[in-house]
Amino acid sequence: MSLDPCAEPALLNVSALQQKLLESLSPLPIEIRRLTDSLGMVLAESIWAQVANPRFDNAAMDGFALGADAVAHAPGVFPLSGLRLAGSDNSTALAPNAAMRITTGARVPQGTVSVVMQEHCSATENEVTVLQGVKSGQNIRWQGEDIQPGQCLLEAGTRIQARHIMLLASQGLAEVRVHRQPVVAVISTGDELRAPGMALGESSIFDSNRPYLLARLHQAGVRVIDLGIIPDDPHKIREALNEAAHQADLIVSSGGVSVGQADWLKRCIEELGELLHWKVKLKPGKPVAWGKVKGTPFLGLPGNPVSTLVCGELFLITALNQLEGSRQPLPRFVRLPIARDYKRKPGRDEFLRAALVYNTEPSQVEILSDQGSASLAGLARTDALLHIAADVAEIKGGTLVDVLLL
Secondary structure: OOOOOOOOOOOEOHHHHHHHHHHHOOOOOEEEEEHHHOOOOEEOOOEEOOOOEOOOOEEOOOEEEEOHHHHHHOOEEEEEEEEEOOOOOOOOOOOOOOEEEEOOOOEOOOOOOEEEEHHHEEEOOOEEEEOOOOOOOOOEEOOOOOEOOOOEEEOOOOEOOHHHHHHHHOOOOOEEEEEOOOEEEEEEEOOOEEOOOOOOOOOOEEOOHHHHHHHHHHHHOOEEEEEEEEOOOHHHHHHHHHHHHHHOOEEEEEOOOOOOOOOOHHHHHHHHEEEEEOOEOEEOOOOOEEEEEOOEEEEEEOOOHHHHHHHHHHHHHHHHHHHOOOOOOOOOOEEEEEOOOEEOOOOOEEEEEEEEEOOOOOOEEEEOOOOOOOOOHHHHOOOEEEEEOOOOOEEOOOOEEEEEEO
């Protein structure tokens, strides 16, 4: 590939670059994790039910278990034959014309046809008066009506959420097989950058991209190596890339991949590995680099902060999902009506910062006013990125649009 910084490569569209990422990355090795330590990880194999849910026929509420004759003759008065509590292994059967007090979740005694809630009864020590008619089977949770043994509970590639841990714990699973979480090395480049908390020079600025990337990666649940701010010095850039390649599964940087003469990062990538692509047909975020450093995948994001955010969501999260073995590695969009008309010059896929509007029916999405790639104030109101396809010039208010929630 030419080192001429003015050479213009063929631009890929967003979906084409995403596909290149998916094709060049493979899920990381499998490991066994305790279920309680697996939150946010991705299942390496499908989980099949071993236990029925409910495990046994049980009462859906506190009340009275009734035998067949009692159900047939309700409303009426019936003799009480004991108490069945949740967790009790009492095997006492229920006579057809009798009732038994029972608590929620307790195994119904043999011979039970229905459970009537206690609010519809009046009881003494020895008998219960059922105040209304009773249907056969009411208020009983039948064995296996929710889950049958052999049923697929979660498919391989599912990212484990807290609700999934509840489901798997109900099956008695203590461990799960998951893909190892990626280790990601993060670099910012640029002589002008200073870390937050440091003094600024006349022409320096605070580095906001690296803190964002570190936060977004922590939010994604991956392990992070922070290699700090690297000046525009090819020797120091090579050192940082070498260190990252030996420690990480993925290297991600911001800045240093545009056409400036001081943007050394792209050149160093070509020296240490290969630069597979470095521009995408996207607004904001045209300069995006994809390659390898000594065999380790490298993703170079633009230097403008909003471009870093947009490309992070579109490409970095896609790469992480693929490394983790997710069955849905691409960003997931929802469809919402746009609040008002919008016009623009077509030609590139565009991702606009937007806010959700909840005080309408249905909820809408509103494009924020300042869309400059270095404009940050609007991030305070940004809930989502609104996608406009490359060939679209105008959208009428109320039209359903693709929205990526942040």
